[in-house]
Amino acid sequence: MTVSSARHGLVQMSCFSASRVFLILLLIVGTCFSPRAYGVALDTYSHLELSPISASSAGLHVTFLGVATILFDDGETAIMTDGFFTRPNLISVATKKISPNREIIAKSLEHAGVKRLAAVLVTHSHYDHAMDSPEVAMRTGAVVVGSESTANIARGWGLPEDRIISVKNDQNLKFGRFEVTFVRSEHAPTNLAKGEITKRLVPPVRAIEYRDGGSYAILIKHDGKTILVQSSAGIASGALHGKKADVVFLGVGLLGKQRASYRDQYWNEVVREVGAHRVIPIHWDDFSRSLDEPLVPIPWPFDDLKKALTFLSERGSAEGVDVKLAPSWKAIDPFDGLP
Numbered sequence: 589m590t591v592s593s594a595r596h597g598l599v600q601m602s603c604f605s606a607s608r609v610f611l612i613l614l615l616i617v618g619t620c621f622s623p624r625a626y627g628v629a630l631d632t633y634s635h636l637e638l639s640p641i642s643a644s645s646a647g648l649h650v651t652f653l654g655v656a657t658i659l660f661d662d663g664e665t666a667i668m669t670d671g672f673f674t675r676p677n678l679i680s681v682a683t684k685k686i687s688p689n690r691e692i693i694a695k696s697l698e699h700a701g702v703k704r705l706a707a708v709l710v711t712h713s714h715y716d717h718a719m720d721s722p723e724v725a726m727r728t729g730a731v732v733v734g735s736e737s738t739a740n741i742a743r744g745w746g747l748p749e750d751r752i753i754s755v756k757n758d759q760n761l762k763f764g765r766f767e768v769t770f771v772r773s774e775h776a777p778t779n780l781a782k783g784e785i786t787k788r789l790v791p792p793v794r795a796i797e798y799r800d801g802g803s804y805a806i807l808i809k810h811d812g813k814t815i816l817v818q819s820s821a822g823i824a825s826g827a828l829h830g831k832k833a834d835v836v837f838l839g840v841g842l843l844g845k846q847r848a849s850y851r852d853q854y855w856n857e858v859v860r861e862v863g864a865h866r867v868i869p870i871h872w873d874d875f876s877r878s879l880d881e882p883l884v885p886i887p888w889p890f891d892d893l894k895k896a897l898t899f900l901s902e903r904g905s906a907e908g909v910d911v912k913l914a915p916s917w918k919a920i921d922p923f924d925g926l927p
């Protein structure tokens with residue numbers, strides 16, 4: 589190593605340390621101030637919240653459980669997207685190795701009334717989507733379905749190979765009366781944890797080791813109606829061409845930070861393309877906070893939920909698309925009041 593390359597290395601290391609300290613400070617500031625700063629913004633949109641349905645009512649029950657974790661239960665079969673409950677705090681994510689928390693996962697499944705699941709459908713392999721999926725599958729008898737990177741997360745946690753399905757684009761699967769299609773999608777613009785997980789991932793590991801592994805949008809058809817779950821605000825031009833969905837659970841994480849033209853294109857490629865009648869924003873909550881507390885938005889400077897919701901409400905009212913928020917941990921009928 590030359591003197592100049594050694595110096596370059598030191599400069600890189602000190603830049604890395606300084607940027608990490610700055611990041612941690614931002615996280616602490618954001619975490620401390622977010623509930624007050626954004627509580628107002630959420631209250632502003634409380635009129636958008638869909639009404640819960642009674643637990644004993646017939647038909648499909650859909651329950652939003654934070655980030656992109658959604659439970660679909662028709663009384664005979666239940667499936668879940670992502671299945672993320674551990675939600676390690678920001679200091680842990682920034683400075684330590686992380687791992688699924690069995691106790692939190694067990695408590696969360698019990699709270700959501702989940703005993704059996706046919707499948708955990710994972711949209712991509714970042715930790716806030718995929719980390720807990722194999723533990724959720726182990727506790728509920730489910731298979732884990734997702735990218736090869738997600739499969740490597742499941743293998744690393746010890747889920748048997750016959751309970752792991754590594755999907756391909758446009759692959760269809762059937763679980764009871766649910767017909768599920770995985771459509772290759774894109775992640776919201778970010779440089780964090782890109783790439784594939786190419787071998788078994790055995791936690792505890794750094795959050796950054798949960799590489800995205802490619803994103804999927806998931807179409808869930810049930811008794812003639814279709815729901816699209818688009819967990820991340822990424823644009824895959826033409827990917828959903830020819831697909832139809834009545835309701836879109838639409839990932840809005842980072843959407844408020846994008847250019848107006850990006851938001852337009854995202855709406856056109858996802859919501860307008862599938863002819864949706866209703867949009868339900870997801871992935872808006874601060875996933876560094878425990879599920880023991882009410883969900884609060886991802887704090888500034890990391891996101892701008894108000895801008896995203898204002899955009900969606902305006903586009904929705906201009907195009908006759910109902911934009912509603914789902915109450916967390918309470919089942920809704922996502923098709924209620926739709927044609």
Ligand SMILES: [Zn+2]
Pocket residue numbers: 712714775800820
């Ligand atoms: Zn992600």
